[in-house]
Amino acid sequence: MSDRLAGKVAIVVGAGQTPGDRIGNGRATAILFAREGARVVAVDRRLDSAEETVGQIVGEGGEAVAVEADATSEPECERLMSGVVERWGRIDVLHNNVGVGGADAGPAHVIESEWDRILAVNLKSVIFPCKYVLPVMREQQGGSIINISSIAAVCSAPIVAYKTSKAGINAYTQSLALGNASYGIRANVIMPGLMNTPMAIEGISKGLGIPKEELIRQRDAQVPLRKKMGTAWDVAWAAVFLACDESRFVTGVALPVDGGQSARIG
């Protein structure tokens, strides 16, 4: 344990994970926040999965509670924030990790129902938690908001609904940062690249019918840095930096955590 987040209350939304044999971004972030001294609120629409995350944190001597909430529901986000303030009196960090893909392809193959679902989940799960944390952070005159986007927002990607939703998160976060800078609130984006997480590997290999090992080989080959995907811990360490006071002058940025993949632009 360290103390970069000592005394802080941190909410991680999407703190459970897709089942699989590796750790996901949300769970790894919740665990590192707790190891750095934060009291963690692990939020997921699947309570059992959030409870697993909390079990790991408590097992290491950290402090965390699990809360069931659908991050796309405005009333549930309002209840979540007021519940945390009632319990711990403040909210220092909000980390929005929820994101989904699906039957998504190029512009000529857009499926309306999938477009609506992906845009709705990926954008509302950021916008509503932010809407209800802002009054709390404004009152405190400080806080750090971290929104998980993707390098798909800025790199060529044939998955247009996902790409558009993540580009929307980048744009929204710039407004969030500028509109709340005078209150001492920081807002930043992390853009993960190709990460070896269950959501990506189990999810995509099932979706495309490719064996897991083959998919891992294909994804590793696309990464400039050591020809190896990143892990959820790489995203989590970037989140620790953006959550803690070491990044006190950093706001409105979109930080790629991608082994150099987005550096290929231009």
Ligand SMILES: NC(=O)c1ccc[n+]([C@@H]2O[C@H](COP(=O)([O-])OP(=O)(O)OC[C@H]3O[C@@H](n4cnc5c(N)ncnc54)[C@H](O)[C@@H]3O)[C@@H](O)[C@H]2O)c1
């Ligand atoms: N893994 C990658 O390669 C990769 C790359 C780029 C970006 N990302 C982004 O990382 C994030 C996901 O990372 P992960 O590995 O933790 O995924 P994950 O799927 O393992 O975990 C996401 C969690 O969010 C929960 N969730 C889904 N919808 C919810 C809702 N409406 N309300 C509350 N909880 C909900 C799920 O139950 C799950 O536990 C997404 O935003 C994704 O777009 C991942």
